[in-house]
Amino acid sequence: MASPNKSPKGTPDSTSLKTGFLTSALGLGILITIFSTLIGVGRYLDNIKDKWYVFDPVHLHQLSQAAIAANPANDTAGIIQYIVANLTQTYPSTEVRLNLDVNEWMFNNAGGAMGAMYIIHASITEYLIIFGTPLGTEGHSGLHLADDYFNILVGEQWAFAPGALEKERYPPGSVNLMARGVKKQYKMHEGCFALEYARGWIPTMAPFGAMDALTSTLDFPTFFRTARITAREMIGNILIGKI
Ligand SMILES: *[C@@H]1O[C@H](CO)[C@@H](O)[C@H](O)[C@H]1NC(C)=O
Numbered sequence: 001m002a003s004p005n006k007s008p009k010g011t012p013d014s015t016s017l018k019t020g021f022l023t024s025a026l027g028l029g030i031l032i033t034i035f036s037t038l039i040g041v042g043r044y045l046d047n048i049k050d051k052w053y054v055f056d057p058v059h060l061h062q063l064s065q066a067a068i069a070a071n072p073a074n075d076t077a078g079i080i081q082y083i084v085a086n087l088t089q090t091y092p093s094t095e096v097r098l099n100l101d102v103n104e105w106m107f108n109n110a111g112g113a114m115g116a117m118y119i120i121h122a123s124i125t126e127y128l129i130i131f132g133t134p135l136g137t138e139g140h141s142g143l144h145l146a147d148d149y150f151n152i153l154v155g156e157q158w159a160f161a162p163g164a165l166e167k168e169r170y171p172p173g174s175v176n177l178m179a180r181g182v183k184k185q186y187k188m189h190e191g192c193f194a195l196e197y198a199r200g201w202i203p204t205m206a207p208f209g210a211m212d213a214l215t216s217t218l219d220f221p222t223f224f225r226t227a228r229i230t231a232r233e234m235i236g237n238i239l240i241g242k243i
């Protein structure tokens with residue numbers, strides 16, 4: 001079948017120029033409307049995100065201290081078991097999804113620091129992980145849209161921000177609160193493990209957590225495993241209504 005003849009294209013006359021201008025103006029108007037709506041929705045969500053929080057920093061701090069007290073001799077495995085058992089009893093599985101597989105560890109490289117993590121909970125507005133290394137590590141904390149509570153369980157974490165000439169020192173049982181937007185150099189001196197609780201916009205932290213793997217370690221199996229487990233936990237939470 002022959003294709004229909006197309007009329008030859010002439011030079012644009014003033015009418016089509018005018019139409020083009022009107023179309024662009026309309027397009028711009030629509031874009032501005034979409035952007036302002038998105039900003040408005042973003043502001044609104046940021047104001048109400050607190051209502052999705054399930055975990056309580058004070059409880060997690062007390063729980064960390066109780067776990068340390070119940071497991072002397074720096075028994076990291078015992079401390080973790082204690083924490084997970086308490087969380088399981090404290091939070092019904094209909095309210096929040098917890099990953100009870102305490103052997104599901106993976107490497108985590110971020111901000112130049114390296115350790116291993118076990119994801120206890122991950123949702124859109126909160127995560128709870130055990131992070132640490134028996135060797136020690138240091139790096140940049142990252143700059144996050146979330147408050148980050150580092151409950152030190154074993155070993156010590158040190159930190160400093162430009163301007164400070166002495167280090168901050170966080171022994172077991174203490175909390176290093178990295179408030180939203182705060183950035184520091186930190187060091188897990190020698191061996192250190194922490195219960196890290198973050199609340200805020202968790203997906204925005206993903207690029208920081210992923211860049212070292214994509215640009216430095218090229219440890220793609222770990223990258224994909226981390227992405228898969230995080231997605232599994234986040235979706236599992238969404239399915240029970242935990243945002
Ligand atoms: C969990 O830990 C908190 C803080 O230590 C404690 O108050 C609470 O009684 C514990 N709950 C259970 C079920 O052990």
Ligand SMILES: *[C@@H]1O[C@H](CO)[C@@H](O)[C@H](O)[C@H]1NC(C)=O
Nearest residue numbers: 072073074154155156171172
């Ligand atoms: C536990 O580790 C700390 C260092 O964080 C050390 O000072 C302490 O002696 C250790 N305790 C035991 C019982 O091994």
